[in-house]
Amino acid sequence: MDLELRRIGKRFGHRTILSDISFSVGASDLVSIVGPSGVGKTTLLKIIAGLETPDTGEIEFSAPLTRENPVIIVFQDYVLFPSMTVRANIGFGLSTRKMDKEMIRKKVDRMLEYFRLDAQADHYPEQLSAGQKQRTAIARAMVVNPAVLLLDEPFANLDRNLKMETARFIRKTQKEFGIPTVSVTHDLEEAFAMSDQIGILLDKRLEQFDTPENVYFSPASADAATFLGPVNRIPVELIHHFLPASAAGGKKSLTVRPENLEIAPGKGPGRITEKTFAGHYFAYTVDIEKASFTVYCQDGGFEAGQTVTLKLKNKNKETP
């Protein structure tokens, strides 16, 4: 099953929430839609799930949705059924299909094992940690083999150190079950780690939809670039400081991520004005002529006041 959204638009009263949203999700793709809070990500998910009706546009599924293969949304706070155990929650969708009890038990047991919930099978939701609740909610959705799985802010209620682990687990699970998945989140690192495609939703519109690498290193606009993290804008008159003359010719201004710049020791046009320890990297501020550039690197051997040269590590997109 794959799906395609065409020119989706949604208004609440006089307020436009979404405008002209188009993208497609392949049969085994994991797509993340990222954007700031309140930009309409959850509304978009509800439209795909059929819980909201778009004012314009349409969604086309490659096969008709059925009761047996529905679109299922896993909400941000999981919405487990509080009066049911983990086992009953996971088996709920199967029991609505009037499946044989023994078959349900076997399928649920497999899910409990895969999602590492065996020990919590008879626990009630209020007895679970956030991670266990999330795994229960995803297992409950996966067990009915949905046509499309939708994840609403899957990392919002997790501890910092659990987020990346969960992102990897979601990707592994999605690939193993082969269910097309759309996730909306504002946790960028996790979205990059688990997604095949990423869409950036800014100011009601889908600013860019591409692979994580292209989205990060070749942002479609200055707004998209800024949303994904700090960027340096290298004006055209300073490009020759970063590239060899042969490569610099004819270039427009460049947008470069701090980690994509490299500090080379020795006399150069740059002067380090600030050095900050940021955990797993050092952040340097380097002035060249009247412009300031931020550089992230793991080498802590440079000091403020030192003159240096800055180089580009990777190819960067020219600013539109």
Next chain:
Amino acid sequence: MSWISKPNKTTRPIRLMLGLSPLLLPYLVLFCGGAVLTACQSFGVLTPLPHAGGVLDAYTTLLRDASFFASFGFSLWVATASAFLAVAAGAFLAYRVWRLPGRLAPLSLVYKIPLILPHIAVAFLVLIFWSRSGVIASVAHSLGLIREMHEFPNILYSGWGLGMILAYTLKGAPFAMLLALALLARFDIRQIQTAAMLGASGIRIFFTIVLPRLAPALHTGFIILFLYSFGAFDIPYILSESRPGMLSIHVYNIYFKHDLARRPEAMAILTLMFAFAVVFIIAYSRAVSRLENGVRKL
């Protein structure tokens, strides 16, 4: 210099009792005093006439009287049926009202009308509508569904207490709705959306998702409605049948329509009804608590 403030352990309970006195005094004088006097009179103590028999005479007389057991059984049936129907109707209607579109919500206030009607008024409404000479019988006759008015089924006096059950249900359902709607106001609609996405039908969603959420309010409502129907006098006075009669009518007859020598008997029935109510609350709450995995606390 330093001062250490020590609570005065002897005055604290007295202050507490004084603070609670507006609540405690009426409770002690009216409720506990009344209960003790009733129990005393049931044993032949403090009766208007000197009691010549034994302490347990009234109870012995009652336990040998088949009509007492018939009345007890009939009261139990009417109370159980009416409380169950009121709670079931209240839960279902509350759910339907809760699901109404926002613009229709104000209209749903109509359900509160029976709440403000006195029980006696509801009893008369049932009488006016459902008796053999009532509105529904007249309409049926006008429509040609029955040839004579007396062909209309004798619903009110069929021997099953249907008139009283109907009246108590009409009066109790809005009360159960009120309790259920208070819980539904905090109910997460996404529970229903999730269940529907997982393939559950509307009926399954109501019974497996919504009803467990409403259960605490419905159990409380059932206890209150059951005990009220079990012991109330006003509706049975209008709609009750003679044999067997409701216990409250039985007490009334002994108390007012017989000589003072039978006063202990009337008081013994009241004492047994009170004891039954206490046992019922404890047993019901324990049973529910066991069913709900210990979640419910009395």
